[in-house]
Ligand SMILES: Nc1nc2c(ncn2[C@@H]2O[C@H](COP(=O)(O)OP(=O)(O)OP(=O)(O)O)[C@@H](O)[C@H]2O)c(=O)[nH]1
Ligand SMILES: Nc1nc2c(ncn2[C@@H]2O[C@H](COP(=O)(O)OP(=O)(O)OP(=O)(O)O)[C@@H](O)[C@H]2O)c(=O)[nH]1
């Protein structure tokens with residue numbers, strides 16, 4: 321079923337054999353294939369358009385090498401540019417360099433994986449010898465508070481008490497004071513899922529931000545998200561000025577191209593990847609791995625890297 | 628601006644200043660369809676059909692092209708459209724499945740409310756024994772709808788919950804039993820086996836059941852929904868789809884592909900987090916919104 325990009329590009333470049341330069345003409349068809357691969361991976365069309373333009377200007381006029389087929393050469397350019405776009409090599413570590421208790425706020429659409437990621441992150445911080453406190457600020461979803469409490473019990477990490485009839489902003493403000501009094505050095509705030517077009521609920525996040533002054537605002541995004549990722553991410557970023565992204569559910573077969581869209585519109589690094597439902601299923605994010613996944617080609621890349 | 632970025636806006640931009648529709652136009656249209664999350668195979672198929680209509684001189688101008696595209700998408704959705712008739716068996720059993728976080732439990736809460744209001748005796752089964760507080764969540768929905776929930780402890784065998792729920796449904800003469808299952812990614816073989824077992828237990832306890840296996844899809848999902856539909860259908864004979872979260876900015880274009888490629892009716896749409904936020908799927912309205 322799955323034809324890979326390198327086969328398709330080799331077909332496109334059949335005529336061009338180990339000599340000459342790439343021209344506008346023979347790069348055109350190759351770029352269409354590149355475009356389709358990216359669209360099929362859910363990269364937003366606007367992002368794809370700008371990206372392909374970049375690849376075109378780099379490819380046209382370059383000499384065809386002896387060691388690589390023209391297809392492989394285009395792939396190398398595509399790969400390198402994608403890694404660059406994804407922020408490969410830039411610092412994507414969690415920033416906790418502030419006076420404790422350091423606040424981390426999780427935001428995102430309904431069902432993206434915020435609550436689960438709160439648990440994972442708390443576990444990760446605990447393993448880094450920090451002392452995290454979890455705060456349930458979702459008073460809307462049925463049993464959301466109980467969900468976070470259950471995770472806290474599993475991890476032996478304290479979860480602040482809260483009730484669904486409280487104001488989320490109050491819950492957060494009180495929790496931060498409690499953390500300060502009780503010597504917690506990191507406080508993770510779980511917020512309710514919401515659509516970026518919901519003004520009332522977006523406003524609530526702005527007020528929570530004002531109350532707890534988080535060092536990190538992590539936008540949690542489902543790796544299966546389609547073209548809407550751009551609107552969603554820019555909606556959250558415009559209101560909250562997010563500091564990073566967590567890409568969840570990468571343990572499936574989704575390509576995760578939404579991450580490129582999110583990075584392109586927010587400029588913020590993806591910091592973590594969720595790779596399962598269990599609380600240890602959290603990884604530091606690697607741009608190059610995502611790019612290989614999108615291009616569907618571990619093997620070709622090793623070949624290309626040798627050139 | 629926003630209007631230029633939606634389906635119609637982009638088609639309009641494509642057609643701007645074009646005297647006539649040609650093959651190049653259609654090739655670009657194909658990409659536009661893919662970027663409405665309509666899926667590659669269905670987009671290609673739609674373009675092939677439009678090419679034929681172009682050859683028959685049916686697409687004189689942009690308006691005709693847009694009309695034809697709408698007709699073709701609508702025809703594909705209508706071909707499989709069918710509302711769910713829960714009166715066709717007693718108890719009618721629905722197993723609700725899907726990947727993590729799409730809205731299964733919420734949709735069950737809304738369904739329970741709808742059918743309880745119409746006078747049906749409804750019972751819910753909390754067969755998600757894995758996710759933290761999943762049963763508590765379903766219980767709150769049960770309270771809202773005024774219906775009972777069969778549950779076990781967290782970590783219990785989901786099949787055992789389902790077994791008890793089937794017995795209870797028969798004993799209490801329920802009209803409708805809805806089974807909530809844990810979210811699972813379609814690529815996880817062991818979890819898919821667990822789901823198959825749930826369906827087997829249902830079939831053993833209530834012959835002919837499940838009468839509906841409802842796959843829940845999130846409107847914001849992109850191309851991956853096709854893989855979800857494919858693998859869930861192979862494993863669990865999916866018979867219908869519920870599309871959730873249409874109250875956001877996503878239009879759910881991917882159900883065009885899912886319905887078309889897997890011959891699946893879309894039964895319901897979710898339009899919010901409240902107990903009343905469930906609608907029957909109306910192909911006309913859906914396509915109109917897609918083209919808005
Ligand atoms: N397979 C997999 N499932 C995940 C991952 N992260 C979260 N989940 C699952 O996704 C579902 C939703 O996760 P939640 O943490 O409840 O999501 P949320 O964003 O808090 O949801 P709301 O509070 O309702 O907006 C649950 O079934 C989680 O177990 C992941 O990385 N991989
Ligand atoms: N806005 C909106 N939110 C929805 C809709 N349907 C579900 N949700 C929200 O999506 C989130 C996840 O819903 P759940 O019903 O818990 O999803 P699930 O598929 O049961 O999740 P898991 O059991 O963890 O796999 C919750 O925050 C719901 O309130 C909808 O139609 N519109």
Ligand SMILES: [Mg+2]
Nearest residue numbers: 434435458464
């Ligand atoms: Mg949550």
Ligand SMILES: [Mg+2]
Nearest residue numbers: 731732755761
């Ligand atoms: Mg559920």
